[in-house]
Amino acid sequence: MEPIVTVSCLKHTYPDTTEIHICGLDFVVNPGERVVILGGNGSGKTTLLYHVLGLLAPDEGKVTIFGVNPALKYNAVRERIGVLLQSVDEQILSPTVWDDISFSPRNYGYEKEKISTMVEQVMLELGIGHLRDKICHYLSGGEKRKVALAGALVMRPELLILDEPFEGLDSRSRGELVALLNKRNREGMTIVMSTHDLNLVTSFADRAYVLSQGRGVIAAGTPAEIFQQSGALQAANIDPPILTELFLKLRDQGMSIDVPITVDEAVRGLTGLFAGRHDKGSGIPLK
């Protein structure tokens, strides 16, 4: 199966002469995957996404999305891609919520009735039907983020790209959003998300990439594989999830225990430990 996104050895120079190199491992997204990009501030997460979206053109390296160079031919594939950028305030372009969510289908020339159905459906999914006629400008940060996400989802894109999508959302909204994204993924949507929150990786990602400032992509793999690479996480200035940190410390204390990646695995591991047995089938095996 052909990958949807490929990025290899990217170099970009900003006007202030800051150079970003994203070399090391290739960044590849296959159809149906949920991919998370991890990295600290300045590691190049947003730069990488902007290249994938054709908003930046690389000085060196190769970027393709749906088989085309996005810097040159983004328009050819734009209807297949939904995007939620970090600064949602600057992504909302219309006075009312309904107007804003319907922005893309109106610009793509869809029929009025079809647009109406698409907008109502996505508002229902995100639980923002009550905001329909509200002025976007006066919404709370979390509501604005949901409206912007609705604008990205309304076209039912094949690929959804999210740059730090959970900023400003409370834990309940986060949970609901993760559930919605997982549901869309089961329906076939590929999702790429950048974040510095490792706790999300366990509940969401099929695969993760770790970006480090100046070194590019330094690790890639399933969440379990990534959590084993504590050196890579340290190099990327990322704190491991609290659960992982706790079990690593317990292991350092001499406990013979696997490092879990979910709460369920942790419960199983601890129950087994206290019961005098060790469930070898779960979590990251002790090295």
Add this chain to the structure above:
Amino acid sequence: MTHMHIPDFVLPVWLWVSGFLLMTAALGISLLLLRSMDRKKKIPLLGAISAAMIVAMSLPEFFFYHINLSVIAGILLGPTLGFVAAFIVNLMLALLGHGGITVIGLNTMLLGLEAVLGHAFFTLLKRVFPVFWRAAIATVLTLFCTTMLLIVIVAASNINPQDFLHADEHAFAVQEGPLSVLKFAGLVLLFGVVGWILEAAITGAVVKFISQVKPDLLGHKLHEERHQAAPRGEHFD
């Protein structure tokens, strides 16, 4: 075509000096009218609109044309502060080589007049048209008037050809005869009409958007506060 910023020394000295004097007088009157304003509201508003005008002017549209938001500045800031914004914008542009230093006076008179007339037409058309058309028609009327003024300025530059076409005419094979004002007028009107329509459509859409999202910006309350005689001590500074 009032969006063409006149460069240095293309027009005769007496003309740009007159422009400078006129601008100084108009600015003086504006500052006098604004002396008891609420600084906390108006200085940021002045900075915001002036900066937005410069950003809008940097957006590419056509080779000869850019949006300049001068009518919007008049509608949002009122005529006096709108004129001040026109001066600030022209000064900033002149520092970027966009319009001459010596002709800041004439350029400010043109842009400032757009703010003043834009505000006047927008106010006059109240209750006649919906907000989009009010702003759009005010823009077309304003730009027509200021384009005519530009033509008058260029025509006036022909009053004293010796000042304009230099003493050493024979050395440069200058043909005798006046400037072809009609030719100039034809050119600026030809390019201008396209620009007016574009600027009118954008102004209409922007003002309509603002009326939906932040109608208080169109309410002119800011302009009326001067008459509420706020005690000096209540001013922000």
Add this chain to the structure above:
Amino acid sequence: MFHRASILSKAVFLFLVLAGALAAKAPYPLAAGYGVILVVAALCGLPWFRIMVLSLYSAVFTVLYIVSLRGGVLTHTVLVFKAITPALAVLTFVVSTPYPKIFSLLSAFLPEILASGLFMTYRTFFILIEMMDNFGAAIRLRGGFSPGSLHKNSANISRGIAMLLVKAVERSSRLYAVMAVRGYNGSMAQTGADGFHRQDVLPIGTGIAVLMLALLWR
């Protein structure tokens, strides 16, 4: 070296070039003056090519104006150089001088409200440029730019500008409030300009060269 010269010397340079452009009767001395400024800019490491391109904008109005003139080629050429030489001098002045220094100089003779407005415009401008880039990206990513559709593109650009204006007023008010809380009372931290010093030879010398070319080369 242009960078290290005092702002006063660069203001004198600007004045001398303006005087030269005003006095010039022929295109050759002004063309030579234009070349001198460009060479000095290049030798001082200034972005000479960029400022040269920017200086040519002033030729647009001039060209439009001179097609209506009944003059010879030389008259037309002198008008073009009268426009672009001062423009190049202004740009050389601006790219070699930090903005706070320019505002300090302007604040010395501008009324306070104009100086404050100018300063707020400058501060807000950079915020808005970044914001407009983001609006542009959002419009593009959400299908708002369609090659060839002027109507659709204008309507979507209008949305971007309207949002920009609304945000500009908010940001600017917040910025002013923060400045006021931190003690801003309408005047710049530094007004006026320092005196002349040794590095001023270059800008003043360049200005004199341009003026002399205009006066002596007839």
